[in-house]
Structure formats: C-alpha cells, structure tokens
Amino acid sequence: MHSIGDWFNRRLQPYRALSARDKRRYWADFFLNNAIYIILLILVIYVQYYSLNVMRARNTFLSFTSIVDILKKSAAALFLALGVGGIIVLTGTDLSAGRIMGLSMLVSASLLQKPASEYASKMYPNMGTWPILAVVILVMIFGAMIGSFNGYCVAKFKLHPFIVTLATQLMLYGFILIYMTWGNNGGAPIAGLTDKYKDIVKGTFTIGKTAIPYYVVYAVIATVIMWYIWNKTTLGKNMYAVGANAEAANVSGVSVMGTTILVFTMAGALYGFSGFVESARVGSNSATAGLNAELDAIAACVIGGVSFNGGMGKISGILMGVIMLQIITVALQWLGVSTNLQYIVKGFIILVAVAIDMRKYLVKK
Secondary structure, X not given: OOOHHHXXXXXXXXXXXXXXXXXXXXXXXXXXXOHHHHHHHHHHHHHHHHHHHHOXXXXXXXXXXXXXXXXXXXXXXXXXXXXXXXXXXXXXXXXXHHHHHHHHHHHHHHHOEOOOOOOOOOOOOOOOOOOHHHHHHHHHHHHHHHXXXXXXXXXXXXXXXXXXXXXXXXXXXXXXXXHOOOOOOOOOOEOOEOHXXXXXXXXXXXXXXXXXXXXXXXXXXXXXXXXXXXXXXXXXXXXXXXXXXXXXXXXXXXXXXXXXXXHHHHHHHHHHHXXXXXXXXXXXXXXXXXXXXXXXXXXXXXXXXXXXXXXXXXXXXXXXXXXXXXXXXXXXXXXXXXXXXXXXXXHHHHHXXXXXXXXXXXXXX
16 A cells, blocks of 8 residues: 555656756746635635734634535625526626626515515515515526526627626616615505515524525535526536637537527526525615625635636536635625725736736646
8 A cells, every 4th residue: 555655756756857947936936826815815814813812803714603504605606607607608798697696686685575564665565475496587587587588699699708798787777776666665665575485585494503595505406507607507617618619619519609608698597596595694685786796706706716718627626616715705894894996806816816817828838
C-alpha cells in the first residue's frame, strides 16, 4: 500500500520540476485566479475573530446557528441563480429576472390572501382564495412565457440579451406599478397571506434539533432537476455547444434558436417559482419586489465559475457561488456595513470575478 507521503510526492513532482521563474509564475497565477476565494477566506477569519473577541457574541459568525441561517438564505436565492446560470452559459445575461420574480410575487400574494371577512384590505374582496397548486402553475407559466419572449427576441432577431432583458425589465416594472393599483389595493403592499400558503413555504421540519424550512427542500429539488438537465439531457449538451460556439453548433445540427428559447423559458419558469416562494417569505409585497435580485444571481453565477465567454459552468459552481455571496453579505452585516456600501462591494466582486474569468479565457485561448 502507498503511504499518504508517496501520494503527495507524486502530486508535487511536476511542481518540483519547474524552474524558479516558473514557480513564481505558478504562484502568481494561483493567487490571481483564486483571488476571490482568498479574499473570502480572509474575510471569514476576520469576521469570526471580530464576533468572538470584539462583539463577544454568544453565537459567533461561524456558529452552527449562523451557518444554518446562511444556508437558508442561500436556498431562497438559488432559484434565480439556477435560471440565470443557463443564460450566462449561452454568453448572455438576464436583467429581467428580478422583475419577473417581483411580478410573480405580487400575483401570488394577491391570489392567496385571506378572505375579506378575515382581512379587510384584501386586494380582490369578491374573489375567493385560489388553490395553491394553481397559483404555482400560473406564475411558472407566466415566467416561462416572458422567458420564451426574451429567448425568441435574442435568437430570431440576433439582439443582445442585455438589451432585450433590459427592455423587458422596464416593461415589467411598469406592469408592477399598474398591478399594484388594481382592485382595492391602491398601491399599498399586498399582505394578509393565508396561513396555508405561508406554512407550505416557511413551515419547517426538524433534522435533529435543526428546523429546516420547506423552501430549502424545494431548492434542493430544483438543483437536482437542473443538474440532470445540464448534464444528462440533449438540451444541456446543446446549451454548452451553443455557448461555446453557436456557428459550429448550428453546422453540427444543433438548433441554436430552439436551444436559446428553451433555456430562457426554463429560466423564466424558475423566476416564477422563486416569486411564489419569496412572496410567502417576505409576507408583505410592494412595488420594490424583486428589485436588483438579478444582480445577486449574476454575481453568484460568476463567482461560481459560470463564464460570460460561454460554454462553461456547473450547477455545483452556481450552488457554491450562491453560498459564498451569502457569506459575504452576512459577514458585512456582522461588521455593521450599511446596505448602500454592500451594493458597492457586490459590484466590485462582479467586476473582479469577470476580470479573472476573462484572464483565464485569454490564457486558455
């Protein structure tokens, strides 16, 4: 049997064969390519020290309670990232994701309010509460329709996804403002959700002594489904092929238009379901629903290694990217950094991640 030392020696042998100059270049490349992860590690260590020795908190930053809270927040943000990730693999982006989710939140909330006899501010007092499954299907179809519209415009008219989804984002915001004035709402936040709706999203089951919300299970199921689609289906293979080289994919018999529309449609359905979940999580839904949510999704994908150059990315990377972004957000909250500054930090992270991705692409090319 080989010892662990022998295993390490075999792994280190190529490095030992390098010249001193190549070794310096190796470490320079290592630190540049992994800059975000190194910064994240330093941040985690510092915040843990800060919470333990400065704040003297009972539950420190790396306590079990804090870690579970980060995972819960990651699960809620995962649906949007899974949708955006496929579009980035196609060398695109989706600026409408947050607004699709936002409008789905408002629709879900308005259709799942308590009866007017229990909640005087019910948006549609003469309409009964819809079946939950019907609302889920409705918002997912709604999201899929908008996604397919985006995909059709991109594929048919050769428009850049940035422009198409920016236009859709603006139109959806207009629809949100209009929808908020319908019925008896008058622009007020839509609240008074039924207990059954809230329980099916925020209700918990226990593993040991840990309470796990149901939406975490939904996030796990969505992740497994998307992993299967990306790795085991023809659509997944075609998605990577189109993202790597659309012209070559077309010549080899791949329907570039069909693949693009399907990926956007699938993303839209995920945004719709995300809206259903977020509506119950938030409880009171206003016109700001979904504002800038797509930025977190895009940032998570880029951090997780989904390349804007197309054809590269994994579901596992998206999952890790979402978790890492939540770690950064929670860490900044522990340090008392204002929400305004958090936007600056997230923007900087996106910039660094894209720069690193481009550097890797140029080196590979």
